[in-house]
Amino acid sequence: MSQSARPIVCVGGANVDKKLYAKNEIVPGTSNPVSSSTSVGGVARNIAENLGRIGEEVVLLTTKGNDAEWLAIDKECSHYVNLDYVFEIPDASTGSYTAVLESDGNLSCAYADMDVFDELTKEKITGELPVLEKAACIIADLNCPAETVKFLQSFALENGIPFVIIPVSSPKMDRLPSDLTGVEWLIVNQDETETTLGTKIDTDEDWEESVYRWMDKGAAHVIVTGGERGVMAGGEKGVYFFPSLETRVTDVTGAGDSFCAAVVYSWLQKESFRKSLQAGLVNARKTIMSNTTVRQDLSEEQLKQDREEFFNGTVS
Numbered sequence: 001m002s003q004s005a006r007p008i009v010c011v012g013g014a015n016v017d018k019k020l021y022a023k024n025e026i027v028p029g030t031s032n033p034v035s036s037s038t039s040v041g042g043v044a045r046n047i048a049e050n051l052g053r054i055g056e057e058v059v060l061l062t063t064k065g066n067d068a069e070w071l072a073i074d075k076e077c078s079h080y081v082n083l084d085y086v087f088e089i090p091d092a093s094t095g096s097y098t099a100v101l102e103s104d105g106n107l108s109c110a111y112a113d114m115d116v117f118d119e120l121t122k123e124k125i126t127g128e129l130p131v132l133e134k135a136a137c138i139i140a141d142l143n144c145p146a147e148t149v150k151f152l153q154s155f156a157l158e159n160g161i162p163f164v165i166i167p168v169s170s171p172k173m174d175r176l177p178s179d180l181t182g183v184e185w186l187i188v189n190q191d192e193t194e195t196t197l198g199t200k201i202d203t204d205e206d207w208e209e210s211v212y213r214w215m216d217k218g219a220a221h222v223i224v225t226g227g228e229r230g231v232m233a234g235g236e237k238g239v240y241f242f243p244s245l246e247t248r249v250t251d252v253t254g255a256g257d258s259f260c261a262a263v264v265y266s267w268l269q270k271e272s273f274r275k276s277l278q279a280g281l282v283n284a285r286k287t288i289m290s291n292t293t294v295r296q297d298l299s300e301e302q303l304k305q306d307r308e309e310f311f312n313g314t315v316s
Contacts, residue, residue, distance in 0.1 A: 007057040012044030012141030014062040015095030016069040022103050040076045041293045043141035050261030052080025053298040063087045063119045069094035092116045105249040117143040122151045139164040146175040157182030166260050170195040181218035187260050189225045207232045211239045242277050245285040254293035259284035282307045
C-alpha cells in the first residue's frame with residue numbers, strides 16, 4: 001500500500017463456502033441428491049473483493065488458520081485485496097460456511113464454523129491503528145466480537161472516518177451497539193431487524209417504521225433489505241422504497257454483500273442516495289445471475305454500464 005493511499009478497511013469474516021445444490025425438492029430426514037461447488041466467502045471478505053474488483057484500495061482485517069482453506073482464500077482474492085493485516089491463530093481452523101440451496105436457488109439452510117473470528121479482538125485491532133487511521137471508510141461485519149465493533153465505532157467517530165456495519169445473521173445481532181451514533185450506514189435484513197427491534201414487519205408501513213426506528217438509534221443511513229421485495233432505505237431526507245430488480249435466479253449467495261459493496265462504493269464516490277441504492281440493486285442482480293459468490297466480470301466500468309443499461313431500459 002502506498003504512503004498516500006486511503007484504503008477502505010473491511011473487518012470481519014473470511015471463510016470457505018461450500019454450496020450444495022438440491023436437484024429436487026428437499027425432503028427432510030433422508031438423503032437428497034445434490035451437486036456441489038466450493039468457493040471463498042465471508043461477509044467482510046466478499047465486500048472487500050467486490051470493492052477491490054471495482055478498483056478500490058482495500059485492506060482486510062480478519063483471522064485465519066494455517067490450513068488449505070486459507071490458501072484458497074489467499075489465492076482467490078489477494079489480487080484484489082491487501083491481506084497483509086490478517087492474524088494467524090495457532091491451532092485454529094479458517095472459517096467455513098456450508099449452504100444448502102433449494103432447486104430454485106434459494107437458501108434452505110446453512111452451517112457456519114466461525115469460532116476463529118472470536119479471536120478478532122480489540123487488542124489485535126489496536127495493533128493496526130496506522131492502517132485504520134488512513135482509512136477512507138471502515139466496514140465491519142458482526143463476525144467481530146461486540147467489543148471490537150464498539151471500539152471501531154468509537155475510533156471512526158473520533159477520527160472522522162465513515163463507519164459501516166453489516167450484520168451477518170440474527171444470532172449475532174447482540175454484537176450490535178445499542179447506540180449507533182457515528183454509524184454512517186447500517187445495512188440489515190428484515191429478520192435481523194425483527195429480532196433486534198422486537199417487531200414484526202408485515203406491511204410496508206411496518207417496514208418503513210423499522211427504518212425510522214433504526215435511525216432513531218443514531219445511524220445516519222439505514223437500509224432494511226427485504227429479499228425479492230426490494231429494500232427500504234432512509235437518510236436525512238426521509239425513507240424510500242426501492243423495488244428489487246427482476247432477474248433469473250442462479251444462486252443468491254453473496255447477493256447481499258455485493259449490494260452493500262456497491263452502495264458504499266457509490267456513496268464514497270459522492271453519488272446521490274438514489275444512485276447509490278441503484279448501484280447496489282444492479283450489482284446484487286448480476287451476482288444472483290452468476291454461480292459465484294462475487295461476480296467475476298465486476299469492474300468500475302462494468303458496474304457503471306450495468307446501471308445505465310438497466311435503468312435506461314436497454315437490458316432485460
